[in-house]
Every structure is written in C-alpha cells, then in structure tokens.
Amino acid sequence: MRLLVIDDDVKLCRLIRGYLTPLGYSVEAVHTGPAGLERALAEPFAAIILDVMLPGMDGVEVLRRLRAKSTVPVLMLTGRGEEPDRIAGLEMGADDYLPKTFSTRELLARLRAVIRRAQMPRSSSQAGGSAAAAGAVEIVEVGDLRIDPGARGARLGSQPLTLTPVEFDLLLSLARGAGRVKTREQLILDAGDRDGDVFDRTIDVHISALRRKLGDDARSPKWIVTVRSAGYMMRKPGAETEWE
Numbered sequence: 001m002r003l004l005v006i007d008d009d010v011k012l013c014r015l016i017r018g019y020l021t022p023l024g025y026s027v028e029a030v031h032t033g034p035a036g037l038e039r040a041l042a043e044p045f046a047a048i049i050l051d052v053m054l055p056g057m058d059g060v061e062v063l064r065r066l067r068a069k070s071t072v073p074v075l076m077l078t079g080r081g082e083e084p085d086r087i088a089g090l091e092m093g094a095d096d097y098l099p100k101t102f103s104t105r106e107l108l109a110r111l112r113a114v115i116r117r118a119q120m121p122r123s124s125s126q127a128g129g130s131a132a133a134a135g136a137v138e139i140v141e142v143g144d145l146r147i148d149p150g151a152r153g154a155r156l157g158s159q160p161l162t163l164t165p166v167e168f169d170l171l172l173s174l175a176r177g178a179g180r181v182k183t184r185e186q187l188i189l190d191a192g193d194r195d196g197d198v199f200d201r202t203i204d205v206h207i208s209a210l211r212r213k214l215g216d217d218a219r220s221p222k223w224i225v226t227v228r229s230a231g232y233m234m235r236k237p238g239a240e241t242e243w244e
Helices: 010-023 033-042 059-067 083-091 104-119 123-127 165-176 184-191 203-214
Strands: 002-006 026-030 047-051 074-078 096-099 140-142 145-148 153-156 224-227 231-234
Touching: 002 010, 002 033, 010 026, 010 104, 026 033, 033 047, 033 059, 047 059, 047 104, 059 074, 059 083, 074 083, 074 104, 083 203, 096 104, 104 165, 140 165, 145 165, 165 184, 165 203, 165 231, 184 203, 184 231, 203 224
Parallel strands: 002 026, 002 047, 047 074, 074 096
Antiparallel strands: 140 145, 145 153, 224 231
8 A cells, every 4th residue: 555755854754664664555755845746646645644844835735736636635744733734734635634743553543544534435424314225326416516425526516526535425424414413423423433533623624625615605604504512514405594
C-alpha cells in the first residue's frame, strides 16, 4: 500500500517510513510543497500525509490544488496543533489531522481509518434512511441534489461535486434522512469509524466544507440546517422548519 509523505522534516519522514514499512506500507517522501503536489498528482497513492508548513508552497495550498483533481485521502500534520491550522486544512478537504506530537499508534489508527473510508462504501451509512432493494444501490435525490452511493458520486443539478470520502458519507447520511434531525453522534457513526472515533472534534468543520461546496449559507440555509443542541438536518425542498 503506497503512501506519500510531504514534509520538510527529513528525520520525521524517516521515522514514519521506519515505523510503517514493516507493517506493509511503501512510503515515499518529498520535502517541498511543489514537489509534493507534483508527485501526488503523478501516481496513485492509498493516502497522503501532508505537513502544513512547507517550503515553496504551504500544505493548505497544496491541498487546495490537489482537491481540484483528486479525492485521495489526506492526513494533515500541524506543527503547532493550533485550531486555525486544523480548520484551514479540513475546510480545504483534509480527511483528518494530527499534531506533530502524535504517537505512532495514533498515526497508524488514523491512517487506517481514512484509507478504509476511501476504499469501501459505509455500511452504517447504507443502513440509515430508507433501505435499498436487495442487490441494488439506491439513488438518493433531494431536490436537484442527486447522490449515487454505488459510484460514490454526487451532483448538484448538472454540476458534479468534488467531495472527500468523509464529506460524501456525511452528505449521504443527511440526504437519506432528509427532514429528520441527525445528531452529531449519528453522523460520526455514519461517516466515521466505530472502532476509531476520529471525527468527534471535526464534524462541524466538515459540515462547513459541505455547505461551501453546496453553495449554502449557514445563516439562511437551503440545504443543511443547524438544529441547536441537537445536530444537523437536510432540508426537504420547500419545507420550513421551526428551528430557523
């Protein structure tokens, strides 16, 4: 399983390679933003570990350009672990983040989680809402939003949406339950991992990214309504809610 590490800390790259190689990963490292972006787009990788602070082009810009062409899972590394770094990366489409004080066990757990989500449809998401007929994959439509769970693709009108695996699973969960409130805990189960709750701190940021991609406004939402002290709800076309 091929991984790309984009980080200017050569020692850290060696440590990551030394830890992951015996576990079956092939780890390639590059040390500048432009070189990392070029490698990330040149060949397929199972996941990318991307530092925020990079020479030549910072990690957020690398991610922004990468997301224009690829949905490869990205695990962001933040040197200081500060909230603005995390939010910027998640809003640009990172699947998860880690401060550079991470333990190797935590790195492995989160890496496995983002790869697992990218490689297979979420059975927990498929269980939510109306069930698909046996042997068939249900197309989910809410207004002019159309989601194909089998192809893991979504369109808004005629425009395809470029979504990370987490964003896709959140959108599918909300759409299948359109008109009903989804708690953060339910969304974590639908878009996260039951054996590694890595999104309990980041659901709100992923929802913010989804709204941006849908052209939605949190103050006057057409699609995703915030329900105070409860969670989120996908609005049915033309419906009014008491929570707004």
